[in-house]
Amino acid sequence: MRTFLPALALAGLLAATAPAALAQGYSAGKVTALKGQAMAGVESRAKLAQVMNDQIFSYGELAFQEVETSKYVTGVLEKNGFAIQRGVAGLPTGWTATWTNGKGGPVIALGSDIDGIPKASQKPGVPWHEPLVEGAPGHGEGHNSGQALNVVAALTVKEIMEKEGIAGTLVLWPGVAEELLGGKAYMVRDGVFKDVDAAVFTHVGNNLQTAWGQPQGTGLVSVEYTFSGSAAHAAGAPWRGKSALDAVELMNMGWNMRREHLRPEQRSHYVITDGGDQPNVVPSVATVWYYFREQNFADIRKSFEIGNTIAEAAAKMTDTTVERRVVGTAAPQHFNKPLAEAAKANIDKVGLPKWTPQEQAFARAVQKNLGAKEKGLATELEVLKTPVEKPESGGSDDIGDISWTVPTVSIYYPSNIPELPGHHWSNAISMATPVAHKGVVAGSKVVAMTLLDILTRPALRTAAGDYFNKVQTKDQKYQPMLSATDKPPIEINTGTMARFRPDMAKFYYDPEKYPTYLDQLGIKWPPTELTPPKGN
Numbered sequence: 001m002r003t004f005l006p007a008l009a010l011a012g013l014l015a016a017t018a019p020a021a022l023a024q025g026y027s028a029g030k031v032t033a034l035k036g037q038a039m040a041g042v043e044s045r046a047k048l049a050q051v052m053n054d055q056i057f058s059y060g061e062l063a064f065q066e067v068e069t070s071k072y073v074t075g076v077l078e079k080n081g082f083a084i085q086r087g088v089a090g091l092p093t094g095w096t097a098t099w100t101n102g103k104g105g106p107v108i109a110l111g112s113d114i115d116g117i118p119k120a121s122q123k124p125g126v127p128w129h130e131p132l133v134e135g136a137p138g139h140g141e142g143h144n145s146g147q148a149l150n151v152v153a154a155l156t157v158k159e160i161m162e163k164e165g166i167a168g169t170l171v172l173w174p175g176v177a178e179e180l181l182g183g184k185a186y187m188v189r190d191g192v193f194k195d196v197d198a199a200v201f202t203h204v205g206n207n208l209q210t211a212w213g214q215p216q217g218t219g220l221v222s223v224e225y226t227f228s229g230s231a232a233h234a235a236g237a238p239w240r241g242k243s244a245l246d247a248v249e250l251m252n253m254g255w256n257m258r259r260e261h262l263r264p265e266q267r268s269h270y271v272i273t274d275g276g277d278q279p280n281v282v283p284s285v286a287t288v289w290y291y292f293r294e295q296n297f298a299d300i301r302k303s304f305e306i307g308n309t310i311a312e313a314a315a316k317m318t319d320t321t322v323e324r325r326v327v328g329t330a331a332p333q334h335f336n337k338p339l340a341e342a343a344k345a346n347i348d349k350v351g352l353p354k355w356t357p358q359e360q361a362f363a364r365a366v367q368k369n370l371g372a373k374e375k376g377l378a379t380e381l382e383v384l385k386t387p388v389e390k391p392e393s394g395g396s397d398d399i400g401d402i403s404w405t406v407p408t409v410s411i412y413y414p415s416n417i418p419e420l421p422g423h424h425w426s427n428a429i430s431m432a433t434p435v436a437h438k439g440v441v442a443g444s445k446v447v448a449m450t451l452l453d454i455l456t457r458p459a460l461r462t463a464a465g466d467y468f469n470k471v472q473t474k475d476q477k478y479q480p481m482l483s484a485t486d487k488p489p490i491e492i493n494t495g496t497m498a499r500f501r502p503d504m505a506k507f508y509y510d511p512e513k514y515p516t517y518l519d520q521l522g523i524k525w526p527p528t529e530l531t532p533p534k535g536n
Contacts, residue, residue, distance in 0.1 A: 038448040041156035052148035054517035058509035062493040063177035105167030112146025113175030124432035128532035136500040142204035153447040182328035184398035205412030211385030212340035218293035219332040229320040241282030251314040267293035329481040331400035338463040339409035346449040353438035358526035365530035372419035404478035413443025
């Protein structure tokens with residue numbers, strides 16, 4: 001991460017390398033005018049936002065297999081003058097897209113996630129379960145929308161930078177395998193953010209909002225334990241076998257007993273990914289995959305160490321051996337106060353989209369069909385989320401690793417429907433409809449305006465650096481949980497995508513033939529039938 005200079009030194013450096021106006025910062029009136037250009041620029045690219053949103057939705061790719069998505073997004077950026085570096089941090093679907101104007105100026109990293117959810121295939125605009133391909137993955141969180149938002153914001157700001165002679169660098173990047181917390185820590189470890197001054201992260205939500213400090217949630221270590229024993233005839237000579245599955249089950253029992261004596265804030269869960277081949281053969285190999293979640297670095301590491309001890313004990317009890325592999329990690333998140341305050345001011349200027357009565361009826365129908373509170377789409381902005389005395393436990397996001405590396409702000413935008421389960425096919429229902437398109441445009445306006453704030457207000461960059469150095473990391477430094485030899489498990493999901501991709505490819509969006517993905521699928525908008533057919 002760059003060393004932030006005192007304000008006077010920073011101003012002197014910028015004066016030597018950038019236009020004079022930038023060295024002093026633009027006047028408030030000029031910044032307001034630039035933001036007006038940004039609002040109009042995003043609006044003029046609303047069609048691009050819709051096409052990109054729908055195109056990525058149609059791919060629906062799982063973690064580490066976001067091949068079509070990365071090829072498509074980098075293609076759009078390359079055509080618009082960005083230099084592409086592919087395969088970053090050992091991630092085949094990882095990349096950076098970089099564009100620089102002039103000399104000097106800040107380097108701003110702009111990211112959003114790209115992977116989908118297993119078994120979340122869903123026709124957009126249909127307010128009940130109706131998959132495009134039965135059993136296939138899909139965008140059951142809404143990660144298809146963030147890159148569309150960021151690209152539109154970046155192209156808008158790029159145009160303004162060129163016109164106004166604003167110096168700086170924009171770097172776009174993807175959140176690869178976020179659902180497995182498997183990408184960002186590797187990008188941090190491999191230096192993708194080492195020269196970055198500020199990071200702006202976007203994530204789908206159901207309101208337009210941001211926060212600073214530590215939010216609700218956890219960090220984690222994701223670990224795979226593989227036990228090895230000896231096969232034998234399960235009926236003829238079971239005494240000759242050493243069951244790896246017994247070791248897995250003993251580990252799970254041991255962990256479940258230990259849960260009672262862990263902090264209430266911890267969250268942990270597992271799946272048995274390999275339990276043997278068939279019942280009449282003593283399993284010689286078995287694998288269990290754990291997520292150990294906690295709210296701070298020390299307790300994450302403590303849970304990890306307890307899990308390792310229990311695994312080793314299970315191996316001893318069964319006369320097997322055990323090997324472990326770190327699949328992914330996520331640091332607890334901490335967001336930058338000055339950047340969040342600047343983003344919130346822009347959120348207040350943009351406001352929520354104007355939802356039509358039909359869009360509200362659609363959202364309430366989805367909520368009703370899911371047995372959720374029928375509150376419709378958000379009509380009032382959330383307040384700026386500030387740190388609470390005791391943050392609640394919950395989910396994780398590996399943006400946390402970046403937030404401890406460089407001053408970072410996360411901006412959420414209203415492309416999804418409130419009150420849905422999350423990580424579920426229902427969260428895909430709105431994600432290629434005008435609801436998502438409006439949310440993407442609103443979020444893109446906020447991001448474009450926030451980028452301009454960072455580019456044209458040296459005092460904001462200094463304040464963001466001061467908060468990062470003197471408040472956030474004063475007593476707590478980033479503790480990476482990857483070793484130098486850990487590698488991203490890029491083989492995960494290859495079999496699933498090989499199985500489903502041929503059928504999924506039949507539904508890839510063709511914007512040359514159809515104005516929207518709904519048109520391609522023959523789905524009427526707004527829908528007139530809101531009640532599920534009998535038996536659905």
